[in-house]
Amino acid sequence: MKFRAHDTFYIRKGWLSKGMKCVVANEAVFISKEENPMDILGLGANMVKALRYWLQVVELTEESKKRKRTQQLTPLGQLVFDNDRYIEELGTLYLIQYRLASNKDEATAWYYFFNELSLAEYSRDDFVDMIQNYIRMEGHEKNVASRSLSDAFMCIVNTYLPRYKSNPSRVSAENNIDCPFGELGLIDILDKRKKRTKKAHQLLHQLIHGLL
Structure with a gap:
């Protein structure tokens, strides 16, 4: 992991x-x-x-x-x-996203998020709690700091959520910091005030089973 x-x-x-x-x-x-x-x-x-x-x-x-x-x-x-x-x-x-989401050893948070996380709607705390349980069930010898898991979640969100949705006030024509995977529409904001996001189920189902 x-x-x-x-x-x-x-x-x-x-x-x-x-x-x-x-x-x-x-x-x-x-x-x-x-x-x-x-x-x-x-x-x-x-x-x-x-x-x-x-x-x-x-x-x-x-x-x-x-x-x-x-x-x-x-x-x-x-x-x-x-x-x-x-x-x-x-x-x-x-295709590149499929390779990323399948890489259990080197991108464990991504693998967990797309293959194991059962919640359709989630917050950062939900993710951290559930992936900690997953890590224990997998028999991982070392404890993973909550901060690292929290950072992993935010990196996942920033990978798939375009800036114009997450922080539209900071978007400019010169600011090219979005991730190209945002075009896939795999994550969307459910409740910005409560910092909850959701998965796009149909696309994820097709993606993880290699049908796209």
């Missing part, structure tokens, strides 16, 4: 495309000593770390098992890079 390896940074628009492009140009982009990865990727240090994690979790890249931790495109990554490099097609987003 892994939590918070994203350091609370959800995937931003353009991140995956930029990451694939840079990996193709230089397999050592994330560990290069000759060139600063922050300069090459145009991201801060923690965001570079998060992007390195996300590329692997959605199975667009994989890291060499050798001593030098270089990255290469996976067969899926090569397919996306060749045919929809900028991830503009909904079908590409659904």
